[in-house]
Amino acid sequence: MMRPDFYRNPRLDFEFNRRIPYYVLAGLVFLWLLSGIYIVGPDEQGVIRRFGRMVRVVGPGPHWHLPFPIERVDTPKVTKIRRIELGFRTVHPGPPARYVDVPEEALMLTGDENIVHCEVVVQYKIKDAPKYLFNVRGPKELVKDASEAALRQVVGRHKIDEVLTEKKLEIQQEIQDKLQELMDLYDGGISIVLVKFQDVRAPKEVDAAFKDVASAREDRERLVQEAEAYRNDVLPKARGQAEKLIKEAQAYKIERIQRAKGDVARFLAVLREYQKAKQVTRARLYIETMERVLPRVRKYLVEGEGTVNLLPLGTLPKVAKGGAR
Structure with missing residues (x-):
């Protein structure tokens, strides 16, 4: 404060305020405490050490710790590769x-x-x-x-x-x-x-030789794969063809067996008829055979024994051209 006789003695003369050191000390303490604020990034973890000893671990976000030299914080990036x-x-x-x-x-x-x-x-x-x-x-x-x-x-x-x-x-x-x-x-x-x-x-000194060997192996693998592809293509076709032939043979076998059974049944039926009337059955078989052997030829049945006069010949029907009499 200025003294009352300042105008009579114009010189600076202030009284010392005893509270100023406390204000300064309080400000320094406040700044010291404020220095304990820190932020942990989203890819970090905060590791707090007190006098060099780890006391806690904190996650991302703003935090506070006791300022240096009491505590310090390390923030390693835990997600960084x-x-x-x-x-x-x-x-x-x-x-x-x-x-x-x-x-x-x-x-x-x-x-x-x-x-x-x-x-x-x-x-x-x-x-x-x-x-x-x-x-x-x-x-x-x-x-x-x-x-x-x-x-x-x-x-x-x-x-x-x-x-x-x-x-x-x-x-x-x-x-x-x-x-x-x-x-x-x-x-x-x-x-x-x-x-x-x-x-x-391989080392540079033998790299060329190893490349030749590797190329030969690749060619071998390629040929093996091509052979396997050919085998996979041919084998199913061959199996299918074999299966088809087997099925056809089985069908032919069944057909021949059924046909043979039918022939046997027809023969037995003819045999029974033959045993009942041998002459009639023999004649019928002969006529049926001639019908099968000469299907396009006109045939005549002549009854009795000896010769039969067929004159005049002009009365006989003419056989179609290219046929027989």
């Missing part, structure tokens, strides 16, 4: 992407003692944020070293043909399962999302 490259490195993401080989990571022995060049991509994410932060030191290096160990172990159990062509997908799954087993053993809070071969080939 992280990537590890083995056997190669991405020099430029492109397009077009450019890569460089890392032979000391890529070259390894197979189960039949051949050398193979494997380039692998491993994708992983955080499964448990506190374990990821506090149980392991350098989680990225841990994943890389464990991936290389799992890759060499699984490839070492398989032949080179299986690695290059036949069982590539099965081997990828085996590597992923083995790597997840190692991560669970280290209890690092890491989940393996995917293990995929970027490239699998």
Whole structure:
């Protein structure tokens, strides 16, 4: 406050207000408490540490914690897919992407003692944020070293043909399962999302020979598939034709049997008639046979014995042209 004699002695002279330090201290405390406000993103988890010890985990949204140095918060991205490259490195993401080989990571022995060049991509994410932060030191290096160990172990159990062509997908799954087993053993809070071969080939020194062998195998597979397709086309037709012939033979067999039974029945009926009247039956059979043998010839029945005078010949009917008398 200004003193009453200020105009007689014009100089600044203020009295010190003892409340000002308290106001300043209260403001600093307020700003300090305000610094404890933080926001956890939708793809994050908040891990609160009090004097270095984890006390709680919070989800997405605004939160408050005791300000530094009492508490601090770590917000790892738990949904982010992280990537590890083995056997190669991405020099430029492109397009077009450019890569460089890392032979000391890529070259390894197979189960039949051949050398193979494997380039692998491993994708992983955080499964448990506190374990990821506090149980392991350098989680990225841990994943890389464990991936290389799992890759060499699984490839070492398989032949080179299986690695290059036949069982590539099965081997990828085996590597992923083995790597997840190692991560669970280290209890690092890491989940393996995917293990995929970027490239699998023989070393450059023998790559051309292996390509020739692979091409020959592909030709063999193609020929086998073509043969199987031809077999699948011909066999049903042959079976159908065979079934048709069998059915026709069975029908012919039944027909012949029925016809033979009919012939037997007719013969037995004729036999019974013959036994009753042999002469009459013999004559009837003769006439019926002549009717079948000479269907277009006019026939005459002559009764009695000896010769019969048929003159004059002109009275006989003329047989049609091309016929007989």
